[in-house]
Amino acid sequence: MAQDTTPNAALSNLQVMKRNGDLVACDPSKISVAMSKAFIAVEGDSAQNSSRIHELVQSFTQNIIETFQRRMPAGGVIHIEDIQDQVELVLMRSGEQKVARAYVLYRDKHSRRRAAQEKGITNPHPSINVTHLDGSKLPLDLGRIDTIVSEACEGLEEVDKKLIIDDTLKNLYDGVPVDGVSTALMMAARTLVEKEPNYTYVTARLLMDNLRREALSFLNVAPEATHKEMMELYPKALVAYVAKGIELEQLNPALAEFDLEALGAAIEHENDKNFSYLGLQTLYDRYFLHCDDVRYELPQVMFMRVAMGLSLNEAKPTERAIEFYKLLSSFDYMASTPTLFNSGTRRPQLSSCYLTHVPDDLEGIYGAIKDNALLSKWAGGLGNDWTQVRALGSYIKGTNGKSQGVVPFLKVVNDTAVAVNQGGKRKGAVCAYLESWHLDVEEFLDLRKNTGDDRRRTHDMNTANWVPDLLMKRVFEDKEWTLFSPSDTPDLHDLYGKAFEARYEEYERMADAGEVRLFKRIKAKDLWRKMLSMLFETGHPWITFKDPCNLRSPQQHAGVVHSSNLCTEITLNTNEDEIAVCNLGSVNLAQHVTDSGELDVDKIRNTVTTAVRMLDNVIDINYYAVPQARNSNLKHRPVGMGIMGFQDALYKAKTAYASDAAVMFADRSMEVISYFAIKASSDLADERGRYESYEGSLWSQGILPIDSLDNLIEARGAQFIEVDTSSTLNWDELRTLVRKQGMRNSNVMAIAPTATISNICGVSQSIEPTYQNLYVKSNLSGEFTVVNPYMVRDLKERGLWDEVMVNDLKYYDGSVQPIDRIPDDLKALYANAFEVEPKWLVDAASRRQKWIDQAQSLNLYISGVNGKKLDITYRMAWFRGLKTTYYLRAMGASSVEKSTVDRGTHNAVSSGSAPTTTAPVAAPVAPAAAPTPAPAAVAKDDFELSGAAAEVPQACSIDNPDCEACQ
Structure with a gap:
């Protein structure tokens, strides 16, 4: 019987080798189907029913089969690629170039798909290739993009996965770098933040894809990974990270002694989902360890590294590291920036603040400047007490000459801070303090001016007034004030309260009698006016109060508080032998408010207890750049636990900041934190021993911060202070406990600005009110759209959140x-x-201040600034018993009408800087209230400030990336 050669019959004498090596019988019908698809691709579905095309396909198939039969008459094996080559050739020879092209594209598409599948790419893009880190090019994996974006949107309401993917694909091109794909995804998501705040979490999760690729590749753990895969990869990454960090001489070799398997198992990969875009980008830019600019640290690994570093001296370090890690990674509490930078490294400088004392001799002055440089190198913020240095014109016995005063030395300090930045991670930062009776105080007030002799200006450092109560009393009483040189009045520097007043008045009598020759008399109000005017014009010097800091200090028996620190929240003793050191961390108050708006007291107890232990550990583990700092820190063991997210907590409680309820919330929340912080330190004393200088302290006398208010009231006089002394907890029980067990730490609480760590945790800074409800935030990590998620949620509930609302908020600057x-x-x-x-x-x-043994960084925001308003505000701060104030954020009284802009289409979000002008706004939420004392004196003191109201120089532009206090 003749051999069957019809195209549709299988040919038993010919076999086809598939790409995987399998052999199958040659089936001509499959050739026909492939060519038919090529015709359909060119001519459409009508080709399926075309007899002409059917006949062509049959003829071409017969031609191809006969070709192979001629080549192999006895049969044999044909490779699948050879068959496809023949199909292309037949189509081209027959003049079907369009069909041949469709077949070539079809063949290439499947070739790419096969190649991609071999690389694990499930759904390759038909035309876009991605350039990977090793230079290879592979098809864009649409399947992985879908997975990554799906994970990023998981659990978030009102986010659109398809919208992100579609926008991303529009911005990709053939050969795009692999990082460029991640960037395109992030850009697509971040542009939507202003319309839906949840997109900030989507953007952060997309950024995590980049971070994982960078770190895991460097550690040779995996080329890349999805979020879900990190459940298994984080433990492996931790082990590889510790080994690599030790090899690079960046990590403390002692970290390898932990039970890394147990620590890896404790890592919560789901916590990666809690970052906002700003928070995660900040970590990436400034915190993660890196080698040759490659970050090999991932977020949960970083938190574990910090926890391990803080557990080195614990009896059970692995167990404590897990406890500390859970607190940090949950955002219930966050360590300070130096601790995040350096914990677990070979040079663990973990402390935030250093307060130094500058003596009145050349060797001591330049020794203090050297100390500034060494401390700044390792990311310490500095507060310098310059009051003891003699004034301009003072006699110099050794040279029989006259002193140039404090200012020329401050110029050197300024330039040192610029030259020695904080480990290259942020600008060096220092604040100089001067008491307000110092003869150089008027020139000190001018240091930040942009006019005058530039050799006597300090444009890069901060300054602060150290104001005695006696000056404030004389301002209220409209009396004169006398300026002295400390070389003539050396003991004033160490006196406060009634002792200061008595000795100061004695020096004034001596000046009247000619026994003190170098002095100057001015009206107290004139000096006060200039202090406020310079604060308004230049943002400096800040106003801080000497007497409350000392009269309420638990360590009165051990020395004197001569200044505060860079951010005005630390109030510790300093002298020539002791540089005060404070170790900071902050409780995220928003995480400790229930859905019903109530404080979660049990959670606060647990958080604070662990946090105080972590802070106490810092003292023993810390690297000290100068011996005076080590001496002071080990002797007194002060820590400063603060809070952040106060505004968020108010939002959760549905409480307006400008309300009595918010004031009560501030009182109640700080009382609970203070109670458990003091108890935690006392319990640590029972476990580890009391701090060395405990005996004689207010603690040893059973006097707690709330009790020390009596010292201030008695010394100042009841007519000059108005404070609330109410309480709700059982403080008698705590007093008894402290007398019995003692205290582990001389100081326990201080509220720092938390500018960066609050960004990491995605909450409002410290105790700050919301800056704006919609704005662009600028810092060292770039620009980020910030929208108030609580406001958006409430507006959505009332059906008010739409495109018009977004544009209105832009128009009215948030x-x-x-x-x-x-x-x-x-x-x-x-x-x-x-x-x-x-x-x-x-x-x-x-x-809050009544519960805190140190102070708080309190920024004051004042709109429509004038002299009277500043006067009232700062007198009120003193009258209410505050220890310090921080930046003045001023906004001009005049406004600019945006008449050329259509409210419905305006798209420019206001800058991150505090504007010098503002659009008209409604009446303030609550009227300003003058302080209770001497209202008549305040009312007639309606002085004018220099500078036009419409061009208000800013104290410190909000989130200025060059401003250390905002980082």
Whole structure:
């Protein structure tokens, strides 16, 4: 019987070798199907029913089969690629070039798909290739993009996966770098943040894909990974990371002695989902360890590294590291920036703040400047006490000459801070303090001016007034004030309260009698006016109060508080032998408020107890750049636990910042934190021993911070102070416990600015009110759209969140007050910092201050600034018993009408800087209240400030990336 050669019959004498090596019988029908698809691709579905095309396909197939039969008449093996080559050739020879092209594209598509599948790419893009780190090019994996974006959107409401993917693909090109794919994904998501705050979490999770690729590749753990895969890869990454960090001489070799398997198992990969984009980008840019600019540290690994570093001296280090890790990675508490930078490294400088004393001799002065440089190198913020240095014109016995005063030395300090930045990670930062009776104080006030002799200006450092109560009393009483050189009045520097007043008045009598020749008499109000005027014009010097810092200090028996620190929250003793050191960390108050708006007291107890232990560990593990710092820190063991997320906590409690309820919340929350912080330190004393200088302290006398208010009231006089002394907890029980067990730490609490760590945790800074509800935040990591998620949630619930609302918020610089359709209760709740009268900031701070053994970084926001308003605000701060104030954030009284801009289409978000002008806003949420004392004196003191109101020089532009205090 003749051999069957029809195209549709299998040919038993010919076999086809598939690409995987398998042999199958040659089936001509499969050749026909492939060519038919090529015709359909060119001519459409009508080709399926075309007899002409059917006949062509049959003829071409027969031609191809006959070709192979001629080549192999006895049969044989044909490779699949050879068959496809023949199909292309037949189509081209027959003149079907378009069909041949379709077949070639079809063949290439499947070739790419096979090649991609061999590399694990499940759904390759038909035309876009990605250039990987090793230079290879592979098809863009649409399947992986879908997985990554799906993971990024998981659990988040009102985010659109498809929108992100579609926008991303529009911005990709053939040969795009692998990092460029991640960047395109992030850009697609971050542009949507202003419309839906949850996109900030989507963007952060997309950024994590880049971070994982970079770190895991460097550690040879995996080329890349999805979020879900990190459950298994994080433990492996931790082991590889510790080994690599030790090899690179960046990590402490002692970390290898931990039970890394147990620590790896404790890592919560799901916590990676808690980052906002700003928080994660900040970690990447400034915190992660790196080698040759490659970050090989991942977020949970970083938190574990910090926890391990803080557990080195524990009896059970692995167990404690897990406890510390859980607290940090949950964002319930966050260590300070130096601790995050350096814990677990070979040079663990973990402390945040250093306070130094500058003596009145050349060797001592330049020794103090050298100490500044050494401390700044390892990321320490500095506060220098310069009061003891003699004034301009003072006699120099050794040379029979006259002193040039303090200012020329401060110029050297300024330039040292610029030259020695904080390990290359952030600008060096120092604040010089001078008491307000110093003869150089008037020139000191001018240091930050942009006019005058530049050799006597310090444009890069901070300055602060150290104001005695006696000056404030004389301001209220409209009396004269005398300026002295400390070379003539050396003991004033170490005196405070009634002792200072008595000795100061004695020096004034001596000056009247000619026994002190170098002095100057001025009206107290004139000096006060200039202090406020310079604060308004230049943002410096800040106003801090000497007497409350000393009269309420637990360590009065051991020395004198001569200054505060860089951010005005630390109040520790200093002398020539002791540089005060403080170790900071902050409780995330927003994480300790229940859904019903109540404080979670049990959670606060647990968080604070662990946090105080972590802070105490810092003291023993810490690297000390100078011996005076080590001496002081080991002797007194001060720590400063603070809070952040206060505004977020108020939002969760549905409480407006400008309200009595917010003041009560500030009081209650700080009382609970203070109670458990003191108890935790006392329990540590029972476990580890009391601090060395405990005996004689207020603690040893059973006097707690709330009790030390009596010292201030008695010394100042009741007519010059108004403070609340109420309490709700059983403080008698705690006093008894402290007398019995003692204290592990001389000081326990201080509220720092938390500018960067609050970004990491995605909450409001420290005790700050909301800056704006929609704005662009600028810092060292770039620019980030920030929108108030609580406001968006409430507006959505009332059906008010739409494109028009977004544009209105842009138009009004993030303010809800001028937008008519927003209800009054939401206007009160979401009033921004400049719409909350400073009275509320001061009142809330006063309630917190009564529970704190140190101080708090209190920024004051004042709109429509004039001399009278500044005068009232700062007198009120003193009258309410505050120890310190920090930056003045001022906004001009005049406004600019945006008449050329259509409200419905305006798209420019205001800059991150505090504006010098502002659009009209509604009336303030609450009226300003003058301080209770001497209202008549305040009312007639309506002085004018220099500078036009419409061009207000800013104290410190909000989130200025060059401003250390904002980092």
